Structures are given as C-alpha cells and as structure tokens.
Amino acid sequence: MNRLGLVFDHRFLHHAIAGPSLENPERIRCLYLHLQQQKDRQAISHVSPREATSAEINMVHSSFYVEQLREHAVKADPYSYDRDTYIMDDSLPTARLAAGGCLALAESIMAGDIDYGFSLARPPGHHATAGRGMGFCLFNNIALTAEYLRRHYGLRRILIVDFDAHHANGTQEIFYDTNEVLVLSIHEKGLFPFTGEADEIGAKAGKGYTLNIPVYSQFGDSEYTYLLGRLLQGVVEQYLPQFILVSAGYDGHRDDSISGTLLTTPWFATITHILRKHAADSCSNRLLYIMEGGYNPAALEKSVIATIEALQQNNFDRPGILTVPRAEKILHDHPLHQYWTI
Ligand SMILES: [Zn+2]
Numbered sequence: 001m002n003r004l005g006l007v008f009d010h011r012f013l014h015h016a017i018a019g020p021s022l023e024n025p026e027r028i029r030c031l032y033l034h035l036q037q038q039k040d041r042q043a044i045s046h047v048s049p050r051e052a053t054s055a056e057i058n059m060v061h062s063s064f065y066v067e068q069l070r071e072h073a074v075k076a077d078p079y080s081y082d083r084d085t086y087i088m089d090d091s092l093p094t095a096r097l098a099a100g101g102c103l104a105l106a107e108s109i110m111a112g113d114i115d116y117g118f119s120l121a122r123p124p125g126h127h128a129t130a131g132r133g134m135g136f137c138l139f140n141n142i143a144l145t146a147e148y149l150r151r152h153y154g155l156r157r158i159l160i161v162d163f164d165a166h167h168a169n170g171t172q173e174i175f176y177d178t179n180e181v182l183v184l185s186i187h188e189k190g191l192f193p194f195t196g197e198a199d200e201i202g203a204k205a206g207k208g209y210t211l212n213i214p215v216y217s218q219f220g221d222s223e224y225t226y227l228l229g230r231l232l233q234g235v236v237e238q239y240l241p242q243f244i245l246v247s248a249g250y251d252g253h254r255d256d257s258i259s260g261t262l263l264t265t266p267w268f269a270t271i272t273h274i275l276r277k278h279a280a281d282s283c284s285n286r287l288l289y290i291m292e293g294g295y296n297p298a299a300l301e302k303s304v305i306a307t308i309e310a311l312q313q314n315n316f317d318r319p320g321i322l323t324v325p326r327a328e329k330i331l332h333d334h335p336l337h338q339y340w341t342i
Contacts, residue, residue, distance in 0.1 A: 004311050005047040005114035007101035008035050012121045015094040017078060017086045022258065022295040023136035028122060031301040035120070044308070047108055049101030049121065051093060052144065056103060059147040060140055060174055065131045069095075069138065081133045095123055095138040102145045102290055109243075109286050110153055116276075116311045118248075118289040120304065126168040126247045126292050127193060135166065135192055142247050142290045143174045146181045149243055156180050159241035162187070163228065163271060164249020164292040165259035167196030167212065171247065177206045182239055186213040186227060188252070188261050198334050208339030211235070215330065217260030221267040222324050224252075229274055229321035230331060234342035236278045243286045244279050250294030250303045258295050268303045270319045272310035277318050287311075 010032070013025040038044045057066055072080040072087045079086055098121035105117030125142055127135030142160055149155045158181045162168035168185040172195075175181040179202075187196050202210035213227055250268070252261035279287040289307065294300035310316070331342065 002115045005045050005108050005117045007047050007049050007119040008032050009049050014090040027297050049097050051096040052100035060143045062131050084136050085133045099139045099141050099144050102141045103148050106145050116287050120291050124292040126171050128170045129173045140170045143171050155242045157241050158243045160245045162247035165252040165261050166191050169193045169195045177204045179205050179209045182209045184211045188259050189214040220262030223327040226324045226327045236282050240282050242283050246289045247292045248289045249292035250300045253299040255299040256296040265302045265306050269306045269310035272307050273316050
C-alpha cells in the first residue's frame with residue numbers, strides 16, 4: 001500500500017459560529033471519527049499539523065490583512081467580509097493550523113516520508129485573496145503551499161487542479177502573473193464568486209497559465225472526466241509540473257444542494273486515478289490534496305473516503321476518456337489553444 005499522509009485534527013472543529021452556516025464543524029465530524037478508527041488500526045498515517053508562522057502566512061497574505069482578521073475576531077459582528085465568512089475567537093489559530101498542516105504535508109512529500117498527502121482541514125482556502133477573506137475562506141491554504149514549494153524547494157512549475165464546484169478566484173488572483181504556478185479550475189457557471197470565465201487566462205509572464213473551464217449545471221462524471229482528462233493529458237505533457245496540488249472540493253457532488261453539478265461518489269476515485277498517473281509520469285508522484293468545499297456531510301464523507309482509497313490502491317487502470325459532445329464543444333471553443341496543444 002502507498003504511504004498516504006493525512007492531516008486531520010480535532011482543533012479544526014474549533015472554527016464555529018452559533019448561527020447557521022453551511023461551513024460548520026459538522027461537515028467533518030463523522031469523517032474524523034472514521035479516520036480516527038483507521039488511524040487506530042494503523043491503516044493510514046497521520047501527519048501532525050502545525051500553526052503556520054506569520055512569515056509563512058505573509059508569503060501570500062498582507063500583514064495588514066492578518067491584522068484586520070485579528071481585529072475582526074474580537075468585533076461584535078463576526079461577518080466582517082461577507083455573509084458567509086465568519087471570524088470568531090478561535091478562527092485565526094484554526095486557519096493558521098489549516099495552512100500549516102498543508103505545509104507539513106508538502107514537507108513530508110518533499111522529504112520522501114510519504115507518497116501522497118491529503119489535508120482534511122477547515123476553514124477552506126481557495127476563495128481567499130492576498131488581502132481579503134471571502135466565501136468561507138480565510139487563508140488560501142493551497143496558494144500558501146505552492147508559494148512555500150517555490151521559495152523553500154526552488155520549484156518553478158507547480159500545477160494546481162481545482163475541481164470544487166466554485167471558481168478558484170483567490171488562487172487565480174494570487175498567481176495570475178506568473179508561469180511558475182499553473183492554475184486549472186473547472187467550475188459551474190453562474191455560482192459564487194461569479195468569476196472564472198474562459199478568457200481569464202493570466203497576464204504578463206502568466207499568460208496561458210490560468211485555465212478556467214466554466215461548465216453548465218447538470219454536468220456530471222462523463223463531462224468532467226472528459227474535460228479534465230483531455231486537458232491534463234496535454235497540459236502535463238507540455239508543462240511538466242514538478243508538483244501537483246489539488247483543491248479538492250466535494251460540493252459538485254449530486255447530493256450537495258449548493259451546486260447543480262451531478263458528480264457521483266466514484267468519480268472522485270476516477271479523477272484521483274487520473275491525477276496519480278500524471279503525478280507518476282511527470283513529478284515522481286508528488287501529489288497533495290487539500291480539501292475545499294463540500295456541504296453535505298454524508299456525501300463529503302463518502303467521497304473523501306473514495307479519494308483516500310484511490311490514493312492507497314496499488315493497481316488500477318488509467319480510466320478511459322470518452323468524448324462527450326457538449327463537453328467537447330467547450331474545449332473546442334476555448335482560448336487555451338493559443339498556448340497549449342490539446
Ligand atoms: Zn465550493
């Protein structure tokens with residue numbers, strides 16, 4: 001079995017608010033119980049998270065923003081950024097721990113202590129920009145991890161794949177001008193944060209290194225497998241990433257009412273097999289998953305477990321990629337062909 005390092009910790013339950021919120025500790029409570037049993041049976045290896053230092057947070061986020069978060073945490077109104085993103089007393093240390101857990105997994109992969117990593121922390125991160133929390137996100141965990149890999153390990157080609165139902169606006173904004181991090185986001189049109197059009201393709205040296213695939217509501221397994229399968233085939237062969245990071249959002253599951261996307265539980269295993277093959281071909285298997293959304297706790301738990309099993313499985317075939325006409329048209333009309341041969 002592969003050595004899979006997981007970050008999960010009861011302290012990730014501490015970011016909470018008394019009122020209703022879709023992004024709440026109940027998302028992960030049952031999943032954590034399941035993982036704890038696996039850990040007790042030594043079926044998985046646990047990597048201890050640490051709080052990211054201020055210097056590490058400042059790799060991506062401004063000091064002004066971090067100070068603002070500290071101030072908001074003690075204010076009477078916890079929704080200082082938007083109606084989704086609450087900040088309470090425990091939020092800042094929990095967010096630091098979520099970011100630091102991802103860095104710890106990246107370190108373990110680079111040291112060869114584990115083959116793959118998966119951070120099951122919250123709050124999620126991919127909507128957070130350098131200077132603003134939004135959409136349940138405070139620190140952009142995946143952007144911090146990519147930046148950490150650039151600065152501490154000198155990596156110059158990092159691929160981020162984001163299959164959360166929502167656009168990775170924060171991650172995109174942070175790396176919009178660089179070709180050292182390629183951000184590929186597939187997401188449902190018309191959802192928060194209402195960005196991520198196909199023509200948002202990067203700027204300056206980063207032109208062609210932001211790839212957005214906005215898709216229709218009601219797209220499901222076959223469309224997603226075709227689009228991501230085809231794109232990754234071309235992009236990985238030409239970009240030759242040195243590390244693959246995955247913003248693993250599970251809110252495109254058919255049972256998650258936040259989106260109209262119809263992904264099923266087994267699809268999360270399918271995409272994991274595809275990503276594993278690419279990681280094997282291009283970057284000595286360096287593959288790190290970071291959990292983003294997923295607001296139906298039962299669907300999230302099943303889908304995360306499907307992902308974990310797919311990361312642990314020894315033998316599997318690369319999934320077949322069948323053409324789906326309505327998805328093919330999206331790829332055909334996409335401006336990415338100026339930059340990539342797909
Ligand atoms: Zn989402």
